[in-house]
Amino acid sequence: MHSFLLPVLRAPALVGLVLSTAFAADPAPSPRTITAEDLWSVKRPSSLDLSPDGRHLVFAVKEYTLEKNSSVSHLWILDTSTGESHALTAAASTDSSPAWSPDSTRIAFTSKRTGDENPALYVIRADGGEAEKIVELPLPVSGPRWLPDGQHVIVATEVLQKFAADPDAMKKELKKEQEKKVTAKVTENAFFRFFDTWVSEGHASHLVLVDLASHQTTDLTPRWDRRFRFDDDSQFDVSPDGKWVALSAGTLAPPYHDAENTDVYLLSVADPAAPWKNLTADNPGSDDEPRFAPDGKSVIFGRTVRPRGLAEYNRLMRVDLASGVATRLLADADLSPQDWHFSPDGKALFFCAEDRGRTRIFRTAPDGSGLRALVSNGTNSSLAVGTQALYFLEASFRRPDEVHSHDLATGATAVRSHLNDALFAGLKLGRVEEYTFPGAAGDTVQGWLIYPPDFDPAKKYPLLQLMHGGPATMVGDMWQPRWNAQALVAPGYVATWVNRHGSTGFGEKFLASIDGAWGDKPYQDIMKATDFLLANRPFLDPNRTAALGASYGGYMAAWICGHTNRFKAIVCHAGASDFDTQYASDVSLQWQDGAMDGSPWRRTAAYDAQNAMNFAGNFRTPTLVIHGELDYRVPVAQGIEFYSALQAQTVPSRLVYFPDENHWVLHPQNSVFWYGEVHTWLKRWL
Numbered sequence: 104m105h106s107f108l109l110p111v112l113r114a115p116a117l118v119g120l121v122l123s124t125a126f127a128a129d130p131a132p133s134p135r136t137i138t139a140e141d142l143w144s145v146k147r148p149s150s151l152d153l154s155p156d157g158r159h160l161v162f163a164v165k166e167y168t169l170e171k172n173s174s175v176s177h178l179w180i181l182d183t184s185t186g187e188s189h190a191l192t193a194a195a196s197t198d199s200s201p202a203w204s205p206d207s208t209r210i211a212f213t214s215k216r217t218g219d220e221n222p223a224l225y226v227i228r229a230d231g232g233e234a235e236k237i238v239e240l241p242l243p244v245s246g247p248r249w250l251p252d253g254q255h256v257i258v259a260t261e262v263l264q265k266f267a268a269d270p271d272a273m274k275k276e277l278k279k280e281q282e283k284k285v286t287a288k289v290t291e292n293a294f295f296r297f298f299d300t301w302v303s304e305g306h307a308s309h310l311v312l313v314d315l316a317s318h319q320t321t322d323l324t325p326r327w328d329r330r331f332r333f334d335d336d337s338q339f340d341v342s343p344d345g346k347w348v349a350l351s352a353g354t355l356a357p358p359y360h361d362a363e364n365t366d367v368y369l370l371s372v373a374d375p376a377a378p379w380k381n382l383t384a385d386n387p388g389s390d391d392e393p394r395f396a397p398d399g400k401s402v403i404f405g406r407t408v409r410p411r412g413l414a415e416y417n418r419l420m421r422v423d424l425a426s427g428v429a430t431r432l433l434a435d436a437d438l439s440p441q442d443w444h445f446s447p448d449g450k451a452l453f454f455c456a457e458d459r460g461r462t463r464i465f466r467t468a469p470d471g472s473g474l475r476a477l478v479s480n481g482t483n484s485s486l487a488v489g490t491q492a493l494y495f496l497e498a499s500f501r502r503p504d505e506v507h508s509h510d511l512a513t514g515a516t517a518v519r520s521h522l523n524d525a526l527f528a529g530l531k532l533g534r535v536e537e538y539t540f541p542g543a544a545g546d547t548v549q550g551w552l553i554y555p556p557d558f559d560p561a562k563k564y565p566l567l568q569l570m571h572g573g574p575a576t577m578v579g580d581m582w583q584p585r586w587n588a589q590a591l592v593a594p595g596y597v598a599t600w601v602n603r604h605g606s607t608g609f610g611e612k613f614l615a616s617i618d619g620a621w622g623d624k625p626y627q628d629i630m631k632a633t634d635f636l637l638a639n640r641p642f643l644d645p646n647r648t649a650a651l652g653a654s655y656g657g658y659m660a661a662w663i664c665g666h667t668n669r670f671k672a673i674v675c676h677a678g679a680s681d682f683d684t685q686y687a688s689d690v691s692l693q694w695q696d697g698a699m700d701g702s703p704w705r706r707t708a709a710y711d712a713q714n715a716m717n718f719a720g721n722f723r724t725p726t727l728v729i730h731g732e733l734d735y736r737v738p739v740a741q742g743i744e745f746y747s748a749l750q751a752q753t754v755p756s757r758l759v760y761f762p763d764e765n766h767w768v769l770h771p772q773n774s775v776f777w778y779g780e781v782h783t784w785l786k787r788w789l
Contacts, residue, residue, distance in 0.1 A: 132529060134528075134529055134530055134531040135529060135530065135531060136530075136531050136556055136593045137530045137531070137532060137556075137589050137590055137593050138590070138593070139590055139774065139775045139777075139778035139779070140169060140775055141526065141530065141590075142584050142587055142590060142774070143167045143169045143584075143771045143774065143775070144167075144169075144526055145503045145523055145526065145582075145584065146164050146165070146166050146522040146523055147164065147165040147166075147503065147504065147584075148162050148163065148164050148165075148179070148485075148496060148504055148505070148506060148520065148522060149162065149163050149164075149165065149199075149485060149496070149504075150162055150163045150199060150200055150201055150485065151485045151486070151487040151494055151495065151496065151506065152201050152202055152203055152210075152487055153183075153203070153487040153488070153489045153494055154203045154207040154229070155203060155205055155206070155207050155447075156207040157183060157489040157490055157491060157492070158182070158183055158184065158207065159180055159181065159182060159183060159207070159229060160180070160181040160183055160487065160494050160506065160519075161178055161179070161180050161181075161191070161201040161203065161210050161229075162178070162179055162181070162201065162485075162506060163176050163177070163178055163179070163198060163199050163200075163201060164176065164177055164178075164179050164190070164522060165197075167771050168771075169771045169772065169775070172770055172771050172772050173771075174197070175195055175196060175197060176196075176197040176198050176199055177190050177191070177192045177193060177194075177198055178190070178191040178192045178198045178201050178210065178212060178227070179191060179520075180229065181506065181519060181520065183489075183492070183494075183508070183519075186519060188506075188519075188520055191210070191227065191229075191231065192214075192227065192234060194214070194216050194217075194234075195217075196214045196215055196216045196217075197214065197215060197222070198212050198213070198214045198225075199212065199213055199214070199222075200212055200213050200245060200246055200247060202247045202248060202249060202256075203229075203249070204226075204249055204253050205249055205251050205252075205253045206253055207229065208228060208229055208230075209226050209227065209228055209229060209253075210226065210227050210228075210229060211224065211225070211226050211237075211247040211249060211256050212224075212225055212226075212227070212234075212247065213225070213243075213244055213245055213247065213258075214234070215243075216236075219236075219239055220239065221239060221240065221241070221242060221243040221244070222243040222244060222245070223236055223237070223238060223239035223240070223244060224236075224237040224238050224239075224244050224247060224256065224258055224313060225237060226256075226315065237256070237313060237315055237318055238313050238318050238320060240260050240270065240311065240320070241262070241263075241270055241273040241274045241277055242260055242261040242262065242277070242306075243260065243261070244258040244259065244260045244311070245258065245259050245260070245337060246258060246259045246337050246339070248339070248340065248341045249341070250312075250341060250345040250372070251341075251343065251344065251345045252345060254314065254315055254316060255312055255313060255314055255315065255345075256312075256313045256315060257310055257311065257312050257313070257323065257339070257341060257348065257372075258310070258311055258313060259308060259309070259310055259311075259331075259337030259339070260308075260309055260310075260311055261306050261307065261308055261309070262306070262307055262309050262322075263276055263277065263305050263306060263307075264305060264306070264307040264327075264328045265305060267307070267309065267322060267325060268322070268325070288301050289304070290302075290304060291357075291358055292357050292358045292359050293358055293359045293360050293691075293692060294333060294359035294363075294689075294692060296689050296735050297333060297334065297335065297689045297735065298689060298735055298736055298765060298766065299733040299734070299735055299765035299766070300735075302330070306330070307327055307328050307329050307330065308324075308327065308329070308330045308331040308332075308335070308337060308352075309322055309323070309324045309325075309327060310322075310323040310324050310337070310339060310348065310350070310370075311323065312372065321375065322375060323348065323370060323372065323375045324350075324370070324375065325375055325376070326376075327352070329353075329356065329357065330353070331350065331351070331352040331353065332351065332352065332353055332363070332365055333353065333363045338350070338351040338391055338392050338393065339351070339393070340393050340394045340395050340402075341372075341395070342395050342399045343395060343397060343398070343399040344399055345372060346371070346372055346373065347369055347370065347371065347372065347395075347399075348369070348370040348372060349367055349368070349369060349370075349382075349393035349394070349395060349402050349404075350367070350368050350370055350379075350393070351365050351366070351367055351368075351390060351391050351392065351393055351404070352365060352366065352368055353365050353366075354366050359692070361411075361692065362410075362411030362692050362693055362697075363389065363692075364386075364387055364388065364389060365389045365390055365391055366381050366382070366383045366384060366386070366390050367381075367382045367383045367390045367391075367393045367402065367404050367422070368380065368381055368382065369382060369424070382402065382422050382424075382427065382429070383404070383406070383420075383422070383429065385429075386406060386408060387408070388406060388407045388408040388409065389405075389406065389407045390404050390405070390406050390420070391404060391405045391406075392404055392405050392441075392443070394443060394444070394445070396421075396445055396449055396469070397445050397446075397447060397448065397449035398449055399424075400423065400424055400425065401421050401422060401423050401424055402421070402422050402424065403419065403420065403421045403422075403432070403443055403445075403452070404420050404422070405417040405418065405419060405420070405440065405441070405443075406418040406419075406420045406431075410697065411692065411693045411697045413615070413618055413697060413698060414573075414574070414575035414605070414607075414614050414615060414618070414698075415611065415614070415615065416437075416438070416439035416607075416611045416614065417439040417440055417441060418431050418434075419431070419432045419433050419440040419443060419454065419471070420432065421469075432452075432467070432470065432471030433467065433471045433474060434471070436474055437610045437611060438456040438457075438458065438465070439456055439457060439607060439608075439611075440454040440455070440456050440465075441454065441455050441456065442454060442455045442484065442485070442486045444486055444487075444488040445469070445488070446488055446490065447488070447489065447490050448490070449469065450468075450469065451466055451467070451468065451469070452466070452467050452468070452469055452471075453465065453466050453467075453477075453486060453488050453493060454467075454486070455483055455484060455486055455495075457577050457579065457607050457608030458476070458479075458608055459549060459608055459609060460537065460549050460551070460577065460578075460579055460580060460602060460608065461479060461480065461481060461482065461579055461580050461608075462481075462482040462483050462484065462579055462581075462608075463476045463477075463478060463479045463483065464476070464477050464478040464483050464486065464493065464495060464509070465477065477493070477509055477514070478493075478495070478497070478507075478509055478516060480497070480499070480580075481497045481498055481499040481579075481580050481581065482497065482498050482499070482579045482580055482581035482582075483495045483496065483497050483507075484496050484504075490511075491510065491511055491512065492508050492509060492510050492511055493508065493509040493511065494506060494507070494508050494509075494519070495507055495508075495509070498580075498581045498582040499535075499580045499581065499582065500535040500551070500553060500580055500581065500582065500588055500589065501532050501535065501582075501589070502523070502527065502582060503523055503582040503584075504582065505518055505519075505520045505521065505522060505523065506518075506519040506520035507519060531556035531557065532556060532589050533553055533554040533555045533556050533558060533589060533592055533593075534554050534558070535551060535552070535553050535554070535580070535588075536551070536552040536554070537549065537550075537551055537552075538550055538551075538552055538636075540631060540632055540635040541631065541635075542603070542604065542624070542627065542628040542631050542632070543603075543604055543623070543624035543625075543627035543628050543631070544616075544624065546604070546613070548601060548602065548603060548604070548628050548631075548632070549601075549602045549609070550599050550600060550601040550602065550632055551578065551580070551588075551599065551600045551601075552597065552598075552599050552636070552640075553588040553589070553591075553592050553597065553598045553599070553600070554592065554597055555592045555593060555594075555595050555596060555597065556593065558597075558642075559642075560641075560642050561642075562642060563642060563643070563644040563647075564595065564596060564597045564642055564643060564644060564647075565595075565596050565597070565643075565644055565647035565648065565649065565785070565789040566596070566597055566598070566599065566633070566636060566637070566643045566644070566647070566648045566649075567591060567592070567596050567597070567598040567599070567648075567649050567650075567651060567785070568598075568599055568601075568629060568632070568633055568648065568649065568650045568651070568670070569586070569588070569591070569598050569599065569600045569651050569652070569656070570600075570601070570603075570629060570650065570651065570652030570656035570659040570660065571600060571602075571606070571652070571655075571656050572652070572653050572654030572655045572656045572657070573605065573606070573607075573654070573655045574605040574606075574617060574621065574625070574655040574658075575605065575606075575607055575614060576606065576607055577602055577606045577607040577608040577609075578600040578601075578602055578606070579608070584774075585653075585767055585768060585774070586653065588600065590778060591651075591778075591781070594782055594785075594786070596785070596789075597640075597642070597643060599632060599633075599636060601628055601629060601632045603624070603625040603628035603629060603632075604616045604617050604624035604625050604628055605617035605621075605624070605625055618698060618700075619698065619699060619700040619709045619713070620709070620713060621655070621658060621662075621698070621699070621713050622658075622659075622662045622666075622712075622713050622715065623713075625659060626659065626662055626663070626666065629650070629659065629663070630667070630669075633648065633669070646671070647671060647789045648669065648670050648671060648789075649670055649671060649672040649673065649674070649785055649788070649789060650663050650670045650672075650673050650674075651673070651674035651676075651781070652674070652675065652676070652678065653675075653676035653677050653678070654676075654677050654678070654679065654736070654737060654766065655679060656676075656678070657675045657676055657677050657678020657679060657680065657737070658678050658679040658680060658715060660673050660674065660675035660678055660726070661675055661678050661679075661680035661715035661716070661745055662715045662718070663724075664715075664721075664722050664723075664724050664726055664749075665715055665717075665718025665719060665720075665721045665722060666718060666721065668723050668724055670724055671724070671725070671788045671789055672724065672725050672726070672727070672784060672785060672787075672788035672789060673724050673725070673726040673727070674726070674727045674729070674781055674784060674785075675726060675727070675728050675729070675742075675745060676729040676730070677729070677730055677731065677734055677736075677737045677742065677766050677767075678715075678728075678737065678741065678742065678745065679715075679737045679741060680715045680716055680741045680742075680744065680745040681714065681715065681716040681741050681744055681745075682694075682699055682701075682703075682710060682713070682714045682716075683703045683714070683716075684738060684740045684741050684744060685737065685738070685741065686702070686703060687738040687740065688735065688736060688737060688738055689735040689736055690736065699713060716744065716745070716748070719748040719752075720752075722748060722749055722752055722754050723752075723754060724754070725754065725755035725756065725784075725787075725788050726745075726746075726749055726754065726755075726756045726757075727756070727757050727759065727780065727781065727784040728742050728745050728746040728749070728756060728757070728758050728759070729742070729758075729759040729760075729761075729777065729780070730742025730743070730758075730759075730760060730761070731760075731761040731762075731763075731764030731765050731766065731767075731768070732760070732761065732762045732763070732764070733763065733764060733765040734764070734765050734766045735765070735766075736765075736766040737766060739760075742758070742760070743758070743760075746758040757780075757784065759777070759780050761773055
């Protein structure tokens with residue numbers, strides 16, 4: 104944050120009085136404590152793309168309106184030499200996925216504007232003007248990629264496969280589906296819903312080539328008859344000569360009686376009828392995020408190989424297109440690379456990776472040698488690589504994402520956007536401290552301690568033990584809109600967030616240490632962290648502690664509820680409290696004999712020993728249970744079951760049920776209400 108000091112005028116008393124009365128500016132308001140409402144005033148940048156000439160960076164910025172309970176997203180453009188930035192689009196719409204033309208003069212993007220039934224493909228000149236609508240398809244388009252001729256763009260979309268060759272007939276059929284009075288959903292597939300959406304029968308993912316001059320389209324994947332991937336993401340890249348597409352798509356066909364296996368395929372742009380070449384058929388796991396080398400001779404991608412339900416690190420692979428030989432890069436680095444990019448000349452490779460509580464940016468040679476970290480602070484994402492500099496988003500516990508740059512010659516890193524400076528200049532935030540302690544099995548475990556604003560070490564503070572989800576995730580030095588540490592401690596709490604066993608970013612062995620044992624080492628880590636902090640931080644009140652978690656963190660909340668009464672209050676959001684009902688999840692395929700080594704019909708000792716609901720007879724701690732009806736990742740029955748078990752035993756408990764939220768709370772006003780409920784529960788018991 105910046106502070107601005109006004110010069111003091113030295114003058115005779117009378118003159119000074121007159122001047123101060125007549126002309127002095129109103130004093131700046133004192134910084135205030137952050138609120139849940141403030142979280143929805145934060146501008147959220149995303150989707151960075153650097154122009155090929157390196158002169159401009161385009162990115163999307165989402166802004167919310169709390170009163171309207173909605174958001175808009177506009178494209179912004181940054182002059183990389185002057186640092187000046189401005190909004191490029193202004194329509195009341197959601198503009199996303201910007202991509203530069205090869206000549207750096209135009210930007211393709213997707214948007215749903217007035218008159219559009221679906222997000223459509225638009226193109227706008229970089230120097231401004233009105234965006235031109237290129238094509239709207241029967242279903243939304245996404246992820247535009249330019250061909251090197253600057254005259255064609257490839258987009259992803261969905262089709263009704265039965266009508267894929269006849270868009271007009273497809274529109275009529277879609278309208279008929281929307282207007283029908285029968286609401287039943289019918290399936291014979293094992294995979295039939297994802298996160299908060301039912302998988303529509305007969306829908307397929309396709310890639311479409313768009314001619315920008317004629318607005319004509321060509322289906323590049325006419326025979327593909329299902330989604331590319333269970334997560335509905337479209338992961339593809341265009342070769343430097345524009346002749347090929349590398350696409351990540353699942354090999355598993357309906358009825359999907361196994362875990363997903365994605366492979367990287369090579370598709371011809373000129374001949375959509377030609378057979379696809381599978382570049383990764385040897386791997387029974389997943390091969391994702393393909394990206395061509397600048398010379399077009401190889402493709403890099405990410406790979407996982409372990410059986411379903413078992414967490415692992417991502418392997419960075421490179422396949423030579425001439426020989427078909429795939430080689431693992433960085434085999435000796437205990438990192439899980441993501442968001443990889445070649446330098447424009449192909450002589451360097453850049454990627455992000457979680458590393459001990461931070462997401463760093465690394466550089467390596469194309470063969471994986473010479474690995475070194477370039478940017479090590481905070482949480483870095485959305486990497487864009489130029490010849491002279493890197494551009495990326497960086498966040499921390501104290502600031503949300505802003506655009507940053509890293510000069511490749513000097514190593515200097517600088518903030519390049521100031522979207523949220525005005526807001527944060529008026530907010531008081533607590534300091535954040537990193538610490539380590541001896542955890543389960545004597546392993547060193549890392550944690551964060553977040554202080555309230557105006558912290559006074561002479562006072563006693565309640566301790567909030569925050570427990571992150573996953574389980575294969577990491578709580579990094581980052582700004583989170585849903586579980587925001589600063590907003591949680593604002594009323595006068597100290598919070599800790601522990602990267603317990605099973606967290607990413609601390610080595611693959613540490614990650615895999617909880618396979619089939621979700622409640623063991625992570626529980627020990629949480630208890631040991633609490634003991635360590637209470638013994639070493641005299642300002643913490645041992646009689647006022649609470650445990651809060653969501654998703655897998657919610658599992659830990661339920662597990663704690665059945666294993667100890669040391670906490671005065673518990674908050675469980677979308678917690679996986681019961682393994683049996685977790686088989687109604689969208690990821691049930693990954694649960695079958697996977698992470699828990701058992702099932703409702705194959706009740707192993709490990710499966711029953713790790714099920715939090717089997718310890719419901721021990722529930723005694725006052726617990727706030729929160730769940731959303733549209734949560735297919737952890738079905739809502741688990742929250743209701745947990746709450747009912749508490750109520751049946753007359754344990755003080757409260758249920759907050761959102762009929763229109765999924766695994767997260769995404770509507771602004773619901774989010775503000777969520778924070779109010781959590782703070783009220785904590786105040787009541789602490």
